[in-house]
Amino acid sequence: MLRKETIPLYKKVIDDLKTAIDKGFYKKGALLPSENDLCKTYSTTRVTIRQALSGLINMGYIIRKHGKGSIVTEPKKGLGILSFAGVTAGVGDHKLNTLILQPQVKQPWPLDFFYELNKVELTKGCIYFTRLRQIDGVPVLYEETYITNINLPRFTSKKLENVSLFKTIKDHYNIDILTGEQKIWAVNGDKTVSKLLNIKTSQPIIHMKRRLQTNINDLNIYSSLYCNTQEYFLQDFF
Amino acid sequence: MLRKETIPLYKKVIDDLKTAIDKGFYKKGALLPSENDLCKTYSTTRVTIRQALSGLINMGYIIRKHGKGSIVTEPKKGLGILSFAGVTAGVGDHKLNTLILQPQVKQPWPLDFFYELNKVELTKGCIYFTRLRQIDGVPVLYEETYITNINLPRFTSKKLENVSLFKTIKDHYNIDILTGEQKIWAVNGDKTVSKLLNIKTSQPIIHMKRRLQTNINDLNIYSSLYCNTQEYFLQDFF
DNA sequence: GGTTTGCGCTTGTGTATACAAGTGTGATCT
DNA sequence: AGATCACACTTGTATACACAAGCGCAAACC
Numbered sequence: 001m002l003r004k005e006t007i008p009l010y011k012k013v014i015d016d017l018k019t020a021i022d023k024g025f026y027k028k029g030a031l032l033p034s035e036n037d038l039c040k041t042y043s044t045t046r047v048t049i050r051q052a053l054s055g056l057i058n059m060g061y062i063i064r065k066h067g068k069g070s071i072v073t074e075p076k077k078g079l080g081i082l083s084f085a086g087v088t089a090g091v092g093d094h095k096l097n098t099l100i101l102q103p104q105v106k107q108p109w110p111l112d113f114f115y116e117l118n119k120v121e122l123t124k125g126c127i128y129f130t131r132l133r134q135i136d137g138v139p140v141l142y143e144e145t146y147i148t149n150i151n152l153p154r155f156t157s158k159k160l161e162n163v164s165l166f167k168t169i170k171d172h173y174n175i176d177i178l179t180g181e182q183k184i185w186a187v188n189g190d191k192t193v194s195k196l197l198n199i200k201t202s203q204p205i206i207h208m209k210r211r212l213q214t215n216i217n218d219l220n221i222y223s224s225l226y227c228n229t230q231e232y233f234l235q236d237f238f
Numbered sequence: 239m240l241r242k243e244t245i246p247l248y249k250k251v252i253d254d255l256k257t258a259i260d261k262g263f264y265k266k267g268a269l270l271p272s273e274n275d276l277c278k279t280y281s282t283t284r285v286t287i288r289q290a291l292s293g294l295i296n297m298g299y300i301i302r303k304h305g306k307g308s309i310v311t312e313p314k315k316g317l318g319i320l321s322f323a324g325v326t327a328g329v330g331d332h333k334l335n336t337l338i339l340q341p342q343v344k345q346p347w348p349l350d351f352f353y354e355l356n357k358v359e360l361t362k363g364c365i366y367f368t369r370l371r372q373i374d375g376v377p378v379l380y381e382e383t384y385i386t387n388i389n390l391p392r393f394t395s396k397k398l399e400n401v402s403l404f405k406t407i408k409d410h411y412n413i414d415i416l417t418g419e420q421k422i423w424a425v426n427g428d429k430t431v432s433k434l435l436n437i438k439t440s441q442p443i444i445h446m447k448r449r450l451q452t453n454i455n456d457l458n459i460y461s462s463l464y465c466n467t468q469e470y471f472l473q474d475f476f
Numbered sequence: 477g478g479t480t481t482g483c484g485c486t487t488g489t490g491t492a493t494a495c496a497a498g499t500g501t502g503a504t505c506t
Numbered sequence: 507a508g509a510t511c512a513c514a515c516t517t518g519t520a521t522a523c524a525c526a527a528g529c530g531c532a533a534a535c536c
Contacts, residue, residue, distance in 0.1 A: 008489060027378035034516060045491055047285065050517090058296060067498030067516050182474045185467040188426040203423040204442030229423040236474075237419045259517060272486060283521055288487090304487050305528030 009044055013052035021061055021072055029217040032070040033060060075086050078162065082157060097162050101142075101196075102130040106149055113146075113222075114209050120218040125149045127156065142196045146222040165221075180212040189226060197228045206234060247282055251290035259299055259310055270300060270308040297401040317475040336402055339380075339434075340368040342394040344387055351384075351460075352447050362387045366396065370434060378470050380434045403459075413457065418450040427464060435466045444472060 028087055032043070038049045056062045062070045108125050109117055126146045131142040145165070147155075151173060158168060169175040170218055185207045194201045206227040213220055227234060258264055271279070276287045291308055294300045297316075300308045346363050347355055364384045373380040383403070385393075389411060396406060407413040423445045432439045444465040451458055465472060 005475065010489075037517085045493085046517095047492090048490060049482095051489085052516095054292070064517065066518065067500085069516060183471040184422070184444065184474070186444045186465075187467075188442055202440075206427055206444070207422045224493085227424075229425075233423040236422070274486085284487095285522090286520060289519085291487095300489065303529080305485080305530085307486060307529095347525075395524085 009042060010048050010051040010055070013038065014055045015055060017052070018059070018061060018234065022034060026072045026087075028072055030072050034069060042080065057224070097134050098160070099134060100129065100133040100160055101132055102128065104129040104158070104160070106156060109146070114224060115211050115222055118218065120150075122218070123147050124218070127152065127223065129160065135232060138231070139197050139228070141225060141227045142193060143226075144224045148219045148221075149217060151220045169214075176215045177212050177221070180210060182206050182208055182210045193226045199228055200228070203230065205229065217235060243437070247280060248286050248289040248293070251280060251287065252278065252293045255290070255294060256297070256299060266310055266312045268310050269306075270310065272307060280447065288304075296382045336392065336398070337370040337372060338398055339370055340366065342367040342398070344394060349385070352462060353449050353460055356456065358388075359386050359458065362456070365390065367398065368397065373470060376469070377435050377466070379463060379465045380431060381461055382409050386457045386459075388457045391453060414453045415450050418448060420446055421447040422446050431464045435464065437466055437468070441466070443467065 005071070017026075019030060026032060032038075032053075035049050035053070038052075041048055053062065053064065056070075057064065060073065063073050065069050098161060100201070104127050106125060107128050107141050109122060125148075127149050128146050130142070132139050132145045133143070152169075155169075155172075158172070160168065164179060186204050187207045188201055189197065189199065189203065189205045191201060193205070194203070197205065199205070206225075206229055208223075208225040209228070210223045210224075210225070242456060255264075255270060264270060270276075270291075273291070276290075279286055280287070280430055285390050291302065294469050295302065298311065301311050302308050303342065312428060320335065342365050344363060347360060353360075363386075366382070366384050368380070368382045370377050371381070390407075395408070398406065420421075424442050425436065425445045426439055427441065427443045429433050429439060431443070432441070435443065437443070444463075444467055446461075446464070446465070447461040448461045450460075450471075
């Protein structure tokens, strides 16, 4: 669990406001309380509050207008990582579910792994699992994930169905994604993938390889994804 | 070109450090001067210096290590927009060239345009052009671009061959890209596109639609791209 | 030789304050 | 009624300071 003894005040402010926005307490276009109001609420000063607000700007939760206030915006879909969106704008999360095909298992890295690994990573081995994302029961994305097996006690027993992987590792191990890299191809799926996605092998699909770096040294998250973009597409805000 | 009367100190610090990094004065992995050193240099306080440094973090120019310092990193490749990279890491820009197929022309927006346009955009019309990117003479990316025709004097006579579009509009009109959105599909190319990319219609290619918002109201850049990922791939850092 | 400790450096977090400048509203003036 | 002005409220920029905590190295210790 590794709950921090004390979390900085500005992070608490970020968390509170973020949660309030996520829960719909502040709707898109609404104004957050002014800096001075927040100062009173948290018994702190503008420097600290502004530090929090600039965090929310970076996350894409708000924009700020001189003389006006902090305006809630549509949050960025996480770090510029390509994420799903429906052809019609209004596809909500409720239609999307995640199926675990291969639950988390500790194993050595594959010999022909698609990224170069350093010594520490090779020594530690990885945790491997595969997931299938469906929208309205239709499979659209198949993902194979490898995480360096460092400081992840009991991770193999965590339930990953229908939860955000990033939120899980953040909540349980306080791991943040710092940077990342993704490579993208258009390919024809092989038999296995085509069968999982329930399409013909002649149907073009997106293939992606990702490497995400975290705030823990040598703890990286690698994944290989295949995505059927016939009815849906991949989307990216920045 | 619209020089501000007074620019804030923290912006000057950002600019100075950014320039120094770009010019190679601080190389990748090197440490910037400490906050206190910068305080002395600019006769200011840590709050202001930290404001500048956090700007550089956002731009991806540095990362910071507690107890260590500000470390210069490889700058982000433009805003998380997917960009090219070779299968082998070492593909340099010198191998890539840009061919203008349809030079810039002022015209009304297409009737069935792929993004929704507002009244101002519709009134102003657009500037349209198409480009073909080649690596070693092999065509890999075909791009159709539409820019709202606002405040772009003489843009139709600018030469776009082998130059960065973003750098051109930044240098000549002081236009910055603020935010963006891109959608991605895997498709089989139609006859026209397949011919341009010199591939069979059965070859899967990437299709992207992009919308880039600038610092000028209603001046947006739209593009529709087709990319052959047989030998190369699209890459994205964040 | 190897370990521990202390110290000076760094960034991280926070308080208290000040003035500049943009936005909107209501009172006042014409 | 319509334009102008003053004011309150907002964020933007900046100063000055304090203590916490991580890093690296050298001196001291065993």
